[in-house]
Amino acid sequence: MSSAPLLAVEHLTMRFGGLVAVDDISFEAADSKITGVIGPNGAGKTTVFNCLTGFYKPTVGRLTLNGARGRFLLEQMDGYRICQQAGVARTFQNIRLFAGMSVLENLIVAQHNRLMKASGYTVAGLIGLPGYRQAERAAVEKARDWLDRVGLTRMADWSAGNLPYGGQRRLEIARAMCTDPVLLCLDEPAAGLNARESAELNELLLSIRDTQKIGILLIEHDMSVVMKVCDHIVVLDYGRKIADGSPAQIRSDPNVIRAYLGEEEGAAESLVREALQ
Amino acid sequence: MTTATVGTIAAAPAAVNYRDFAKRAVIAGFVTLVLASLLVGIETVSTVNGLQVATRYRAVLCASLGVAIVYFLVEMLKAGRTLVPLLVGLAMIALFGVLEWAKLEGLPLGDQLPFNSWVVNWGVMLVPLSLVLRSLYLTFWAGGQGAVAAVGQRETGFTRFYLRYNKLFGALLILFAVGLPFMPFADRRLVDVATLVLTYIMLGWGLNIVVGLAGLLDLGYVAFYAVGAYSYSMFAVDAGLGFWAALPIAGALAASFGLILGFPVLRLRGDYLAIVTLGFGEMIRIILTNWWWFTGGPNGINNVPRPTFFGLVFERSAPPGKETFAQFFGLTYSPIQRVEFLYFVILVFALITNFFTLRIRRLPISRAWEALREDETACRALGINPRNTKLTAFGLGAMFAGFAGSFFAARQGFVSPESFVFLESAVILAIVVLGGLGTQIGIVLAALVLIGLPEFFRELQDYRMLAFGIGMVLIMIWRPGGLLAHRDPTIFLHHGKGKT
Numbered sequence: 215m216s217s218a219p220l221l222a223v224e225h226l227t228m229r230f231g232g233l234v235a236v237d238d239i240s241f242e243a244a245d246s247k248i249t250g251v252i253g254p255n256g257a258g259k260t261t262v263f264n265c266l267t268g269f270y271k272p273t274v275g276r277l278t279l280n281g282a283r284g285r286f287l288l289e290q291m292d293g294y295r296i297c298q299q300a301g302v303a304r305t306f307q308n309i310r311l312f313a314g315m316s317v318l319e320n321l322i323v324a325q326h327n328r329l330m331k332a333s334g335y336t337v338a339g340l341i342g343l344p345g346y347r348q349a350e351r352a353a354v355e356k357a358r359d360w361l362d363r364v365g366l367t368r369m370a371d372w373s374a375g376n377l378p379y380g381g382q383r384r385l386e387i388a389r390a391m392c393t394d395p396v397l398l399c400l401d402e403p404a405a406g407l408n409a410r411e412s413a414e415l416n417e418l419l420l421s422i423r424d425t426q427k428i429g430i431l432l433i434e435h436d437m438s439v440v441m442k443v444c445d446h447i448v449v450l451d452y453g454r455k456i457a458d459g460s461p462a463q464i465r466s467d468p469n470v471i472r473a474y475l476g477e478e479e480g481a482a483e484s485l486v487r488e489a490l491q
Numbered sequence: 492m493t494t495a496t497v498g499t500i501a502a503a504p505a506a507v508n509y510r511d512f513a514k515r516a517v518i519a520g521f522v523t524l525v526l527a528s529l530l531v532g533i534e535t536v537s538t539v540n541g542l543q544v545a546t547r548y549r550a551v552l553c554a555s556l557g558v559a560i561v562y563f564l565v566e567m568l569k570a571g572r573t574l575v576p577l578l579v580g581l582a583m584i585a586l587f588g589v590l591e592w593a594k595l596e597g598l599p600l601g602d603q604l605p606f607n608s609w610v611v612n613w614g615v616m617l618v619p620l621s622l623v624l625r626s627l628y629l630t631f632w633a634g635g636q637g638a639v640a641a642v643g644q645r646e647t648g649f650t651r652f653y654l655r656y657n658k659l660f661g662a663l664l665i666l667f668a669v670g671l672p673f674m675p676f677a678d679r680r681l682v683d684v685a686t687l688v689l690t691y692i693m694l695g696w697g698l699n700i701v702v703g704l705a706g707l708l709d710l711g712y713v714a715f716y717a718v719g720a721y722s723y724s725m726f727a728v729d730a731g732l733g734f735w736a737a738l739p740i741a742g743a744l745a746a747s748f749g750l751i752l753g754f755p756v757l758r759l760r761g762d763y764l765a766i767v768t769l770g771f772g773e774m775i776r777i778i779l780t781n782w783w784w785f786t787g788g789p790n791g792i793n794n795v796p797r798p799t800f801f802g803l804v805f806e807r808s809a810p811p812g813k814e815t816f817a818q819f820f821g822l823t824y825s826p827i828q829r830v831e832f833l834y835f836v837i838l839v840f841a842l843i844t845n846f847f848t849l850r851i852r853r854l855p856i857s858r859a860w861e862a863l864r865e866d867e868t869a870c871r872a873l874g875i876n877p878r879n880t881k882l883t884a885f886g887l888g889a890m891f892a893g894f895a896g897s898f899f900a901a902r903q904g905f906v907s908p909e910s911f912v913f914l915e916s917a918v919i920l921a922i923v924v925l926g927g928l929g930t931q932i933g934i935v936l937a938a939l940v941l942i943g944l945p946e947f948f949r950e951l952q953d954y955r956m957l958a959f960g961i962g963m964v965l966i967m968i969w970r971p972g973g974l975l976a977h978r979d980p981t982i983f984l985h986h987g988k989g990k991t
Contacts, residue, residue: 267872268871269868269871293871294870294871294873294874294875294876294877295874296874297871297872297873297874298874298875298876299874303872303873304872306868306869306872310866310868310869310872311865311866311869312861312862312865312866312869313865313866314861314865314978315858315861315862315865315980316980316982316983318980318982318983318984319858319861319980319981319982322855322858322982323855323858323859323862323870323873323875324873326855326858326859326862326873326874326875327874327875329855330855330856330859333854333855333856335856336851336854336855336856336883339853339854339855340847340850340851340854346854350982354982354984357984358984361984367984370983370984370985371980371983371984371985389873390872390873393873393874
């Protein structure tokens with residue numbers, strides 16, 4: 215690679231008291247690529263995300279982001295600044311929408327910082343200067359654009375909490391995209407989706423990668439999603455990285471198979487191969 | 492209770508655990524008995540022989556029995572059983588009717604009415620009446636027994652009716668408020684009470700920014716009210732500033748107190764925030780009492796000047812160098828002019844608060860408040876600065892309390908720490924919650940009910956708290972989410988309302 219990667223995680227370690235949730239992990243995520251982070255339950259995937267997005271301060275490690283907005287050391291930044299300045303957006307394993315607000319409002323809130331500036335930190339907006347109205351119209355257009363892409367335009371004025379489950383998952387992705395991120399972190403976006411919905415999700419992720427040219431970091435258990443969309447996969451187990459490579463490499467990695475099915479090989483191995491195909 | 496018999500149709504309502512209801516109803520009745528025997532069971536009566544202690548245990552027994560029965564019936568209504576509550580409610584009303592008739596006829600049976608005051612008797616009858624109406628409503632309009640959910644947060648007829656005529660209703664209300672002092676029935680007392688109600692409406696609208704929009708439960712709101720009142724009084728008495736010159740300073744001071752309180756409580760949520768703000772409110776009151784060299788201590792500050800109308804004073808004779816309102820406009824002096832003027836001042840203040848809130852709701856800051864209320868973690872992940880957003884809410888809410896406080900001081904002409912006790916915070920919060928969090932017109936209704944009615948029902952005396960309790964029970968039955976709990980999105984993609 216000629217230039218630095220979009221995200222470089224170096225020697226990331228996160229300890230909670232005596233528990234080492236993440237132990238000396240290093241990996242990279244490239245621009246315009248989807249990087250999958252997989253591993254059994256409790257492997258430390260979500261902890262990695264929480265470190266990346268400022269919800270945890272890592273015990274040790276360096277997280278460097280080289281995005282369109284410049285170079286940032288994420289481990290030194292305040293929680294909300296990571297999204298505001300560095301441009302890292304995320305979704306949550308258990309969906310966190312603003313359930314009482316409308317679908318459109320969820321997407322407008324995501325554009326808060328730009329609108330706040332346009333409203334002159336509320337003063338100009340209160341007086342009703344035209345600059346703010348223009349900015350708001352642009353924000354609505356952007357929101358409509360994303361609603362079209364996730365197929366929620368018809369339900370734009372519904373309460374977000376009234377959307378069906380799959381719709382809520384897609385809205386959360388759209389909301390994260392409305393912050394104009396350079397890196398999108400998705401925490402199990404396919405959890406609870408049926409086969410058709412996960413196929414739609416695959417397409418959405420690929421289209422975000424190809425049209426927005428941003429990096430996507432994806433935690434997922436659903437192998438049909440991971441193997442189809444990921445350009446690169448990192449496998450964690452018990453807080454350590456056990457494999458790192460293309461989907462094809464991961465599929466045949468004995469360490470991965472052992473992590474998912476235990477030590478015994480043979481019959482179990484072929485079972486897993488089948489599952490991973 | 493196991494009633495899962497073979498062959499029940501799927502649509503049959505779920506088994507109702509009557510024993511559980513009865514147990515809880517008996518407990519509720521017992522608690523009422525204990526509380527009521529302590530509070531209203533004994534009264535001092537002044538007789539020719541001086542003060543004597545009399546008991547009124549019939550009232551206590553009636554109250555506890557009534558609470559137990561009504562509790563049971565409300566539980567049944569919640570479970571979707573409407574027939575028994577309907578019949579029992581009708582029976583209670585009928586019994587009451589007979590007793591009332593007997594009293595009118597002068598029969599001995601008439602002495603059996605539960606309470607001594609007719610206001611209380613009639614007020615208590617509202618409970619079975621509302622039970623009857625509610626069960627009729629559930630039976631006929633909400634689809635009968637299947638409509639268990641209707642007791643919850645669904646929008647009922649009243650809210651829907653209101654929403655349809657939203658704008659018209661608001662305009663009529665403003666028109667009525669402007670015309671009120673000129674109505675034939677408007678005497679000085681009415682205008683005075685209306686001024687008081689408007690003060691609380693303004694406070695409610697101000698607190699609504701903090702509690703309703705930003706979701707920060709503030710139990711010490713009266714502190715900012717006090718800061719506004721005292722800062723105006725001090726600037727006026729010590730520095731000789733007029734009302735209109737001191738007003739912005741008082742607002743700014745109150746807002747900065749809001750920020751000072753806001754900083755340490757940024758990390759707290761829910762109950763913890765409520766406790767800290769409660770403590771802050773008490774601190775301010777105690778400081779006002781104890782720093783006597785600065786605030787006048789328990790005696791407060793006297794002779795706070797009244798607001799002027801562009802320099803015209805509302806007095807019988809003008810102080811040197813000033814002119815009175817009556818002289819300037821060639822009117823004969825009457826004290827009601829000042830009362831009406833104060834009424835219009837607070838009306839304008841309250842309307843400004845309202846329009847400010849309506850306007851700011853469409854701005855990103857208010858959307859961020861609401862988003863913070865819904866989910867702070869998600870807000871942080873979207874790059875919203877929670878600290879600044881919360882502090883703005885605290886500061887703006889406090890600013891309006893400061894304005895209202897200045898007005899309060901100017902109206903009374905006197906401030907003392909006694910006016911800023913915790914009960915005031917509780918009343919303002921009750922107005923906001925009862926009105927339905929986040930709605931503007933609901934707060935008006937709640938302020939009318941909580942401030943206006945007690946002023947006109949002073950006859951109730953020690954039954955006022957009982958009436959307050961009955962009011963709460965009624966609202967619990969009818970509108971568990973507040974009088975007008977409704978939230979309209981602040982922006983629409985498809986122009987047109989009516990979708991969920």
